[in-house]
Amino acid sequence: MNEFETPQQEKINPFFTIWLHPKKTTRYVIQEKSWLYVIILLSIGYIGSLFTGYMDIGIYPNFPLWAMILITIILSPIVGLISNAISAFCTWLIGKMFSGKGTYAQLFKASSLSVWPFIVLIPIYLLWMLIDPNSLMNMSEDFGAFAIIGVLFTFIATIWSIVITIAAIAEAHQFSNWKAFFTLLIFAIIIAIIFILIGVIIGIIIVLLGLSYYM
Incomplete structure (x- = not known):
């Protein structure tokens, strides 16, 4: 019998239990959810x-809000899956x-729970975009009042995402x-380390291209 299997699985609402019972929720999602x-x-x-990535991105008002939202919705499943x-x-x-005893499939399901806290940010960021997109x-x-609220909620969601991720990995493994x-x-x-190496490589390429231009 798999470590996650129990004679009778208690029915829960994962989106509500994830906040206080991440391990229990992870086990339920791995076992019961498609x-x-x-x-x-x-x-x-x-x-x-992805909405959090718009912080201080500097593309407004040159780029329309509706296009940002549409692109975000289109890219979210692609970026999420990858x-x-x-x-x-x-x-x-x-x-x-x-x-660890977890399988890749179990870790995939468990890891997906890490972004659930960011679902709460969707209405906040939509309001932020509509009310005060410049901030x-x-x-x-x-940096206005709405920015303070947005940053605060983003910070809380990020911390809780880390907590959930640790619990989910522990439960899956x-x-x-x-x-x-x-x-x-x-x-x-x-x-x-990978991002640093990529940055260094790009920097070296830019320097070499610059030197070749002046030679």
């Missing part, structure tokens, strides 16, 4: 996650170093929260 359910919630979560697939693979692989996309120039924390930490370090 892939369609997981992908839909993942895609919706990434709408909120990002979650990579995240699940890495946490599955790293977790094996700590004797969102030109925050360094116009059937090991302690500390092992899940270090699994996530190692994954974050690897991603940071």
Whole structure:
């Protein structure tokens, strides 16, 4: 019998229980929820996650709000699936170093829960865009009252996302929260190193192109 299987699974509403019982919710989603359910919630979560990327992006008012929202909705399932697939693979692989028992499929479902807190941000960011878009996309120039509210909710959602991610990894791999924390930490370090290397490579290419231009 799989570690997650129980004689009778209690029926819960995952979106409500995720906030206070992330492990219980992870177990329920892994056991009871379909892939369609997981992908839909993942895609919706990434709408909120992508919205946070508009902070101080500086493209307003040159780029229309309706286009930003439409692009975000279109890209959310694509970005969500790719990002979650990579995240699940890495946490599955790293977790094996700590004797984790989870399968890749279980880690994929578990990892998808990390963006659920960002669903709450969707109405906040939509209101922010409609009421005071300049303070969102030109925050360094116009940091208003709505910006304070938006940043506060974003901070809370991000912290809770980390908490949920640790609990979800721990539940999927059937090991302690500390092992899940270090699994996530190692994954974050690897991603940071990759981005730094990419930045260095791009910088070197730009310098070389600049030198070749003046030669």
